[in-house]
Amino acid sequence: MKRSNILYVVFVAVAVLAAIFFWFNAQTIHATDFKSCVEEGNPVMESYPRQCKSSDGRTFIKELDEPLIGGQKDEHGCLGPAGYSWAEDVGACTRSWEIIGDDAIRAAKIAVEYAGSGYGLTVTQINALNCQGCFNVELTDSEQGKTVLDLIGWNITLEGECGDCPQFSPPAPGWCEGGTVVAGQTDECGCQTPPKCVMEELEKRYCTQAQRGPRACTLEYYPVCGWFNNTIKCFKHPCAMTYVNGCSACADEKVEYWTKGECPQ
Numbered sequence: 001m002k003r004s005n006i007l008y009v010v011f012v013a014v015a016v017l018a019a020i021f022f023w024f025n026a027q028t029i030h031a032t033d034f035k036s037c038v039e040e041g042n043p044v045m046e047s048y049p050r051q052c053k054s055s056d057g058r059t060f061i062k063e064l065d066e067p068l069i070g071g072q073k074d075e076h077g078c079l080g081p082a083g084y085s086w087a088e089d090v091g092a093c094t095r096s097w098e099i100i101g102d103d104a105i106r107a108a109k110i111a112v113e114y115a116g117s118g119y120g121l122t123v124t125q126i127n128a129l130n131c132q133g134c135f136n137v138e139l140t141d142s143e144q145g146k147t148v149l150d151l152i153g154w155n156i157t158l159e160g161e162c163g164d165c166p167q168f169s170p171p172a173p174g175w176c177e178g179g180t181v182v183a184g185q186t187d188e189c190g191c192q193t194p195p196k197c198v199m200e201e202l203e204k205r206y207c208t209q210a211q212r213g214p215r216a217c218t219l220e221y222y223p224v225c226g227w228f229n230n231t232i233k234c235f236k237h238p239c240a241m242t243y244v245n246g247c248s249a250c251a252d253e254k255v256e257y258w259t260k261g262e263c264p265q
Contacts, residue, residue, distance in 0.1 A: 034060040077120025077142065084122055092139070093122040104128070107135035111149045114156045115139050130194045165191035202259035207250035217247035225263035226255035238263050 031037035037052035037060045038044060044052050052060045073079055076086040078093035087094040089105055092112045099108055108123045115121065118141055125138035133154035139147045150157050176197035184193035204227075226249035227240040242262045243249035249258040 031058065031060060034062040036060075073120065078122065087123075090123065091117045091121075093120065099123065099126055103133075104135070106154070107133075107137060107151050110151060110154065110156065111135075111137035111139060114149060115141075115144075115147055171195070202261070204257045204259060205246060206257040207255055211247070211250035212253060213251065215247065215251055217245065217251060220245060222246070223262045224249050224258040224260055226250075226252060226258045228254045229256035 031040055031042065031052070031054040034052050037054050037058075040054065042052050042054050051062070054060065072081055074086065076093060078084040078086050083095045084093040085096070086092075087096070087099075087108075090099070090108045090112055092108070094108065099105055104126055107128075108126055112121060112123070121139060121141045123137065124140050124146075125136075127136040129135060129152075131152070133151060135151045137149045137151065139149070179197045182196045184195050186192060205224075222245045224243055224246050225238070225240050226243045227238070228234065232239060232254055240263045243252070243255075243258070246258050249255045
């Protein structure tokens with residue numbers, strides 16, 4: 001076969017393969033939005049709003065019929081943008097990260113059952129008290145507003161009512177280390193209130209601008225607790241760090257003031 005004929009055959013073969021490729025490519029749906037991504041059969045993440053991830057790694061977010069605004073609620077009246085969602089085991093709207101543990105869930109459920117579950121009923125706050133089955137639960141709804149209920153020994157106790165005196169758990173070892181224990185008093189129902197721990201108010205030494213930045217601080221170890229200013233967002237107490245002395249604490253721009261001694265645990 002002549003060389004020219006061989007080149008012709010190769011050219012035709014390449015042209016045919018290219019035509020097949022472009023035809024097949026034209027039949028394939030390429031995702032351009034959430035709907036077409038779903039039609040391609042790609043996985044959908046059940047988030048809010050829903051998201052679809054295409055085969056080539058792109059993510060498409062479903063457009064909401066209405067803009068997400070601060071007052072948007074779900075079918076139970078839960079304020080989703082504020083982090084609230086329906087909790088079946090409580091029977092109200094809650095923030096899951098705020099009600100931790102079986103006892104807290106039990107307390108919230110008792111308070112909800114007492115208040116009467118309704119549209120938008122929300123557990124906005126729950127605090128454990130220093131006795132078994134003792135909690136302070138705050139509820140809100142669109143009709144009655146805010147309601148605060150106290151549980152003593154797993155029973156709702158209204159102001160002015162006297163039930164059984166609560167049995168307080170003994171303080172943990174080292175509970176009031178560095179402070180003064182003040183004995184509890186007798187309340188209006190004749191029950192002994194738990195003891196209190198009164199901590200000595202430590203003198204706050206505020207840092208001056210002259211103490212800021214790199215400076216020659218001595219290395220004597222006189223530990224102080226440097227308390228951070230509002231540029232630092234802390235997730236637990238104390239919002240502070242122990243420094244070798246006051247000079248090194250104030251050299252740190254984040255420290256607003258310091259107190260004597262190491263930071264509390």
